[in-house]
Amino acid sequence: MDDVATARALHVLAVVIWIGGVAMVTTVVLPAVRRGDIGPNRLQAFEAIERRFGWHARVATVIVGLTGFYMTDRLDLWGRFRSGEFWWMHAMVCLWLLFTLVLFVAEPLVLHRWFHARAVASPDAAFALLHWAHWFLLALSLVTILGAVTGSWGMSLL
Ligand code: HEM
Numbered sequence: 252m253d254d255v256a257t258a259r260a261l262h263v264l265a266v267v268i269w270i271g272g273v274a275m276v277t278t279v280v281l282p283a284v285r286r287g288d289i290g291p292n293r294l295q296a297f298e299a300i301e302r303r304f305g306w307h308a309r310v311a312t313v314i315v316g317l318t319g320f321y322m323t324d325r326l327d328l329w330g331r332f333r334s335g336e337f338w339w340m341h342a343m344v345c346l347w348l349l350f351t352l353v354l355f356v357a358e359p360l361v362l363h364r365w366f367h368a369r370a371v372a373s374p375d376a377a378f379a380l381l382h383w384a385h386w387f388l389l390a391l392s393l394v395t396i397l398g399a400v401t402g403s404w405g406m407s408l409l
Pocket residue numbers: 259262263266270315316317318319320322323328343344346347392395396399400401402403404
């Protein structure tokens with residue numbers, strides 16, 4: 252079972268880097284950018300940080316997906332997806348799909364240009380919306396992590 256332990260360790264490590272980054276952007280970077288503490292050009296400051304973090308998040312998402320499906324297959328846990336008791340397995344996959352779509356499809360193709368245009372036209376409203384979206388994703392991520400850590404040890408939060 253060394254391979255499963257290795258997959259689990261990589262899974263958790265990537266989750267820590269990825270969701271830790273989301274928490275940092277939500278609770279530290281965005282409030283500072285919105286107040287202009289990182290410089291008067293808020294859009295430039297935000298894009299410089301988000302562009303670099305975007306790559307951390309993309310690499311981490313791939314590792315989380317590969318190790319997650321590897322564990323599911325190796326331990327033959329597919330049956331869990333037919334039971335509501337394992338809601339946290341559904342939550343992990345849904346959250347992963349959501350971030351994968353945002354990071355690999357929506358952001359490069361649409362969101363980046365859309366946000367840039369909105370932030371030029373109406374910066375306060377654009378950054379408020381962006382901050383709210385980050386809080387939403389962070390809240391979903393924290394519930395998923397709590398559900399997965401307790402659920403994989405047989406404890407149910409719901
Ligand atoms: C493709 C998506 C994913 C799949 C297939 C997947 C699958 C798994 C599996 C099979 C386990 C082991 C469960 C057990 O031992 O009973 C696990 C554990 C875990 N996963 Fe995921 N996962 C995915 C995405 C995520 C995401 C997006 C997060 C967090 C944001 C996450 C966080 C965790 C955590 C915290 C654990 C518990 C580790 C521990 O306490 O040892 N996973 N995952």
